Amino acid sequence: MKKFWSPMVRELEPYTPGEQPKVQNLVKLNTNENPYPPSPKVVNAVEQVLQHQADALRLYPDPDASVLKQAIAKQQQVDVSHVFVGNGSDEVLAHIFKAFFIQDAPILSPDISYSFYPVYSQFFEIKTQKIALNENFEIEPQDYAVPNGGVIIANPNAPTSIALSLDKIEEILKLNPDRIVVIDEAYVDFGAESAVSLVSRYENLVVCQTTSKSRSLAGLRVGFAIAQPHLIEALETVKNSFNSYPLDRFAIAAAVASFEDEAYFKAQCEKVIASREKLVKQLQEIGFNVLPSKANFIFVTHPQRDAGDLAQKLRDVGIIVRYFNKPRINQFLRITIGTDEQNQALVDFLRK
Ligand SMILES: *Cc1c(COP(=O)(O)O)cnc(C)c1O
Numbered sequence: 001m002k003k004f005w006s007p008m009v010r011e012l013e014p015y016t017p018g019e020q021p022k023v024q025n026l027v028k029l030n031t032n033e034n035p036y037p038p039s040p041k042v043v044n045a046v047e048q049v050l051q052h053q054a055d056a057l058r059l060y061p062d063p064d065a066s067v068l069k070q071a072i073a074k075q076q077q078v079d080v081s082h083v084f085v086g087n088g089s090d091e092v093l094a095h096i097f098k099a100f101f102i103q104d105a106p107i108l109s110p111d112i113s114y115s116f117y118p119v120y121s122q123f124f125e126i127k128t129q130k131i132a133l134n135e136n137f138e139i140e141p142q143d144y145a146v147p148n149g150g151v152i153i154a155n156p157n158a159p160t161s162i163a164l165s166l167d168k169i170e171e172i173l174k175l176n177p178d179r180i181v182v183i184d185e186a187y188v189d190f191g192a193e194s195a196v197s198l199v200s201r202y203e204n205l206v207v208c209q210t211t212s213k214s215r216s217l218a219g220l221r222v223g224f225a226i227a228q229p230h231l232i233e234a235l236e237t238v239k240n241s242f243n244s245y246p247l248d249r250f251a252i253a254a255a256v257a258s259f260e261d262e263a264y265f266k267a268q269c270e271k272v273i274a275s276r277e278k279l280v281k282q283l284q285e286i287g288f289n290v291l292p293s294k295a296n297f298i299f300v301t302h303p304q305r306d307a308g309d310l311a312q313k314l315r316d317v318g319i320i321v322r323y324f325n326k327p328r329i330n331q332f333l334r335i336t337i338g339t340d341e342q343n344q345a346l347v348d349f350l351r352k
Pocket of ligand 1: 087089158184209210212218222223
């Protein structure tokens with residue numbers, strides 16, 4: 001019964017998160033989590049909070065998460081005034097939509113992209129114009145030369161896994177000097193070029209990243225944005241009108257430790273990339289077409305096998321991948337890169 005609901009909520013179609021199954025022993029390749037644990041220094045940092053600051057848990061955390069902003073600024077080589085943090089990049093993106101995209105003209109986004117964007121558009125009553133990817137599932141910068149209220153692109157794109165070069169991102173920025181261009185870099189650490197290096201030159205650029213994938217911290221919910229201070233100020237205004245303490249003490253301590261352990265981070269990313277290249281080869285050998293991936297997942301299709309059917313058969317043997325029953329991509333599977341053992345289990349089954 002929706003009688004008591006706000007009228008606009010009656011119409012909302014919420015995002016469907018990838019399944020988080022309750023049963024053990026599944027080969028879980030469906031939500032692009034990292035197959036490896038976070039740095040031991042992260043675990044230690046959380047233990048330190050419990051051991052030495054347990055009393056502080058009765059106190060609110062730093063509303064500004066300053067130590068975390070400083071750690072991110074150092075790692076990203078920007079001034080701390082260019083950093084915004086939030087409870088996962090999904091929350092950062094929500095604030096971005098609210099802060100910049102409530103405009104008269106529709107925002108632009110690829111027809112195939114992260115499925116949270118249309119949910120925020122509906123939530124904040126923002127019009128969206130979908131721009132079709134080309135036949136190779138690539139973004140064509142010239143297509144973003146139409147009147148708009150802002151642009152949002154995931155790079156690498158999800159679920160296609162394809163990366164856009166910095167030149168092309170710059171083309172889109174130059175085509176839209178009076179509009180905000182958001183680059184969602186949830187997967188950038190697995191081989192794409194980050195647009196953070198462009199932030200000082202483009203007053204209209206917002207780059208969003210997360211610790212959920214490349215830093216193995218999906219369970220702690222820490223995301224961030226990098227942009228010029230005049231844009232960070234808008235995000236802080238929205239955040240402080242919604243939830244002033246979005247990051248708890250554990251999340252702050254853990255994320256700081258992660259940004260301080262660059263060696264571990266780089267090694268884990270390289271491990272995932274090596275596993276990806278191996279898995280791509282194996283799947284190609286058994287007839288799959290694999291889009292060129294710069295992410296920790298791949299997007300694959302087989303000319304003789306129905307993707308929905310394959311997803312179900314994999315599920316029956318305890319291997320879960322993501323299937324989207326949507327136009328243009330309903331013959332594709334999105335497969336998260338697991339450990340080499342998990343990937344091998346997938347290949348062994350598909351080979352049969
Ligand atoms: C996973 C993902 C996010 C959200 O990440 P969180 O920080 O865990 O909220 C944002 N954008 C894209 C494209 C993603 O795939």
